[in-house]
Amino acid sequence: MDREEILNKVPIFAGLNRRHLKRLSKLMVPRSFKTGEAIVQEKDQPAGFFVITSGKVEVVRGGAGGKPQVLATLGPGEFFGEMALFEGQARSATVRTLEDTDCLVMTGWDFRAELSTDAEIAMAVLETVVRRLRELEARVTE
Numbered sequence: 001m002d003r004e005e006i007l008n009k010v011p012i013f014a015g016l017n018r019r020h021l022k023r024l025s026k027l028m029v030p031r032s033f034k035t036g037e038a039i040v041q042e043k044d045q046p047a048g049f050f051v052i053t054s055g056k057v058e059v060v061r062g063g064a065g066g067k068p069q070v071l072a073t074l075g076p077g078e079f080f081g082e083m084a085l086f087e088g089q090a091r092s093a094t095v096r097t098l099e100d101t102d103c104l105v106m107t108g109w110d111f112r113a114e115l116s117t118d119a120e121i122a123m124a125v126l127e128t129v130v131r132r133l134r135e136l137e138a139r140v141t142e
């Protein structure tokens, strides 16, 4: 599968036309990670936005002194790394691979530029972020 076909299967990019997919695919670089690798480390400064193309990761918060908490597990078609880029802050959590994982990565600069020029992508990212917040809230208030 080429990069455009992969992106076409990612929910936040679904519905984009061929030309747009081609442009996006040029902005995204494939990267592979081994099982147990921390792709993103809590409190680090952000660099990129990640879309998982295969494999599985867990999102973990805390750990230094306390008990680490698993916030979510994410798989193919899902993304992470948007929060720190939106906020201009450090990473909110660590994202660690549970199996060998392939991603497409976009720089923070390109991510912000895409979202400011494309309301459809921005809405799709926002919908996912809000859904994740609801899932977390539901767990906290259980």
Ligand code: CMP
Binding pocket: 040, 046, 059, 071, 072, 079, 080, 081, 082, 083, 084, 085, 090, 091, 092, 093, 094, 095, 132, 133, 136
């Ligand atoms: P960021 O803060 O840049 O780096 C860690 C990432 O973990 C974060 O962006 C989100 O993409 C992801 N993340 C943080 N909290 C949650 C959550 N509750 N559910 C799913 N993903 C999360």
